[in-house]
Amino acid sequence: MKYRSHVVAAAGVVIGLASAGASVHAQQPAPKQAAPAPAPALKQASPAALAAAKEILAMKNASAMYQAAVPNIVDQTKNALLQSNLNYQRDLNEVAVIVAKNLAGKEQEIGEGMAKIYANEFTEQELKDLVTFYKSPLGQKLLATEPRAIQFSMSYMNQWGQVFAQTVNEQFRVEMKKRGKEI
Known part of the structure; x- marks a missing residue:
């Protein structure tokens, strides 16, 4: 992977x-363009x-x-x-x-x-x-299943990020409330 x-x-x-x-x-x-950065050797x-x-x-x-x-x-x-x-x-x-x-x-x-x-x-x-x-059989399985595993992993990370963002937002609100400021 x-x-x-x-x-x-x-x-x-x-x-x-x-x-x-x-x-x-x-x-x-065209004349004002900078030359692209050289690729690493x-x-x-x-x-x-x-x-x-x-x-x-x-x-x-x-x-x-x-x-x-x-x-x-x-x-x-x-x-x-x-x-x-x-x-x-x-x-x-x-x-x-x-x-x-x-x-x-x-x-x-x-x-x-x-x-x-x-x-x-x-x-x-x-x-x-x-x-x-x-x-090899394992290598063939990896090639066949890896794209799906990556797709599911990305989906999981996105879902986790959305839930975690809510947690972060709540923490901001709690800390700001401690300062007497409602957001």
């Missing part, structure tokens, strides 16, 4: 940053380590997390541009289709980057061991 969480978190960060970058890009003229991975990392990501169906990245970023950029260019709505809608078509497949760069990250975080042997594990 820990490994899947890292993949989910990494993909979320990548897509979130790309989305933020798209909005910033759409709102600022990763060690050079062997072809076997990269292959094992890609196999792990494929078994985890990691591409499902970022397959809509290009259309989503194109749409967010179009919407940001529309905010200050309402009179170009028809043109921007048509251009969005062209841009999405021209950039289709670029989301694969996310998968390549994720494989490099895995190869940076694990040794070649560890990656091979993980592949072996994920091919």
